[in-house]
Amino acid sequence: MTDAKPVLHLEDIVKTFPGVRALDGVSFAVMPGEVHALMGENGAGKSTLMKVLGGIHQPDGGDIFVGDDKVTMAGPLEAKAKGIVFIHQELSLAEELSVAENIYLGELPRKSLGRVDWAKLADQTNAILKKLNVGFDARTRVGDLSIANQQMVEIARALTVDAKAVIFDEPTASLTDAEKVVLFDVIADLQADGVGIIYISHRMEEIFKITDRISILRDGQYQGTVVTADTDEESVTQMMIGRKLDLSRNASHHEIGDIALQVRGLSCGKLYQDVNFEVRRGEVVGFYGLVGAGRTEIAETLFGLRDPSAGQILLDGEEVRIHSPADAIARGISLVPEDRKGQGLVLGMNCRDNMTLPQVEDLKTGPFVAEGAEIAIFDQYRDRLDIRTPGWKQKVGNLSGGNQQKIVIGKWLSMHPSVLIVDEPTRGIDVGSKSEIHKLLRELAAQGYAVMVISSEMPEVLHVSDRIVAMYSGKVMRTFTSEEVTEDSLIQAISGLGDNQAA
Incomplete structure (x- = not known):
């Protein structure tokens, strides 16, 4: 050569x-x-x-x-x-x-x-x-x-x-x-x-x-x-x-709180069956499995995009019915979707308007949206997430994939949810930004958020999670704590070889 x-x-x-x-x-x-x-x-x-x-x-x-x-x-x-x-x-x-x-x-x-x-x-x-x-x-x-x-x-x-x-x-x-x-x-x-x-x-x-x-x-x-x-x-x-990257796990030094979200016997036709798990305030629960395991479909059910065929969803111990994303948002559940272009953004709109889209009604002063409040929200999360753009007027469609993903994450963080569901949080994102988002997810847990992370990357789910729910073919095979999980045991569970174990 x-x-x-x-x-x-x-x-x-x-x-x-x-x-x-x-x-x-x-x-x-x-x-x-x-x-x-x-x-x-x-x-x-x-x-x-x-x-x-x-x-x-x-x-x-x-x-x-x-x-x-x-x-x-x-x-x-x-x-x-x-x-x-x-x-x-x-x-x-x-x-x-x-x-x-x-x-x-x-x-x-x-x-x-x-x-x-x-x-x-x-x-x-x-x-x-x-x-x-x-x-x-x-x-x-x-x-x-x-x-x-x-x-x-x-x-x-x-x-x-x-x-x-x-x-x-x-x-x-x-x-x-x-x-x-x-x-x-x-x-x-x-x-x-x-x-x-x-x-x-x-x-x-x-x-x-x-x-x-x-x-x-x-x-x-x-x-x-x-x-x-x-x-x-x-x-x-x-x-x-331009710097060394700390790839060590961000250890938790905070108390795990009460159960924020609990799922009992949740089913959705053939997509997933009899799913049970809980997410407490102050913890990150990772969901890991092969394509078709049912992880994304569970997230879509919790966010009101799918109707379950059986089971219960409980928030702070109270059973709730979620029929639409509006219901989910009103109850403090936010979803960062897997497909950022198709489901997370309006590509022809600018960065500010994408960031504040779910809360436009709350930002109105009379019949008009308070532009200063919108810009303040955008500036806060641009700095927090290191979103690289010349300014809020830039169309989201002109940003890189990673910066588009950060806009989606910032949009939902600005709603201050009690339960944050993040589906493939770092797909298409560089290693530096990935480390920042991992750190952010851990910080959100430390602040009392209940965080669900769905990921196809084993290093990611091992890195950010306090507990990991291993799924295979629509079923929860096993739930691991971060202390007991190993790569071998996780692979065995998502391959359908693990023993069912209560969450």
Whole structure:
């Protein structure tokens, strides 16, 4: 690889937006057959750099080379024509169209007179899907697929062209472990064909498993490139955030209070059955399990998005009926949802209005909303959560994924709930921000909140939880205290091998 020329080279790229210099002379190169990680905190400039490469943004300075050719990317189609393919973190699919139409959008095979060759389209698509070992075919409507399978459709797009470089942006965020194996096999095949891979991820275990080199950005500036085999997680983290990170568990030094939330025999059809648990003030209860275990569905029931088929929900010892999110909010239950774009935000609205949306009625002075009160709330949680934005007027849709997630968390914290449910709190968030959110969850418990955390990351659920509810196929298999839980016992329980044990 040392004698080869880069398949892609960005040199001294500069990009400025109103109020912020997003990229400040960044250089980046990827070699043929290399998996090259691009890392940095949310807001470091990773997405902006890739959007410059894809022609979505035009740089204010610097050059782009594909092979030996200096190029100008006028748009995504031109980038693709030059062999640069993107697998986006945030899905960019047309849900009403078929899988085949999405994969070949803008490049549908034609017969005479310009008619679409549907048979050829289906054959080409099914050949690609076979490589990905998925359980759907070319004619499936994309809107009928799970988020994980929609991500596989995004990945399939990379296999339709003679790619020189493929950019994967958080490709495993919605994938199961089995689907990750397929993805890594696809990446290995692309490597073998001499394709350069740019891999953007906050998951350190993936970075150290599949990448050859790591380049780091911080505050729009290039910090350096290291050989993956010659470095470690601590060194990379320090380059990313400019300081050492305390990854030790935030130990509790406060009293656990009375039961705030209790669930007895709760069921919801086939989604989950006879679930029992409790959450006390001053503790974090983690929920861990495989895809389909029923964790998110329980949270949605508690927040009034689903009606239970049996069982009881008790708040402070009193049975309650929750039929809508408005009922839940009125009773002091808040939910930070798993899907921040689809369920947590209005992307076309600004940061302030998103932050205060649930309490607009309470902030009114006569017929008008008190703008000063709204701004004060936004400023408080922007500082508390280190939300990186030029100001409250910025549209939420223009923020990085991690900063969008912080807006959602801040929105519900500003409601001062007694029970806070957080579903996948750090999905798509960098290691520095992840540590801050973990610390925040522990601080909220210390302040007397009852906190439920649903996570697919074992280190996370072990790190923040006082107790862990292990679920398998809609049932609670076992509840562990933080002192007794081990990785082996937790894996055994979520695999359906643990003994049922009362919470």
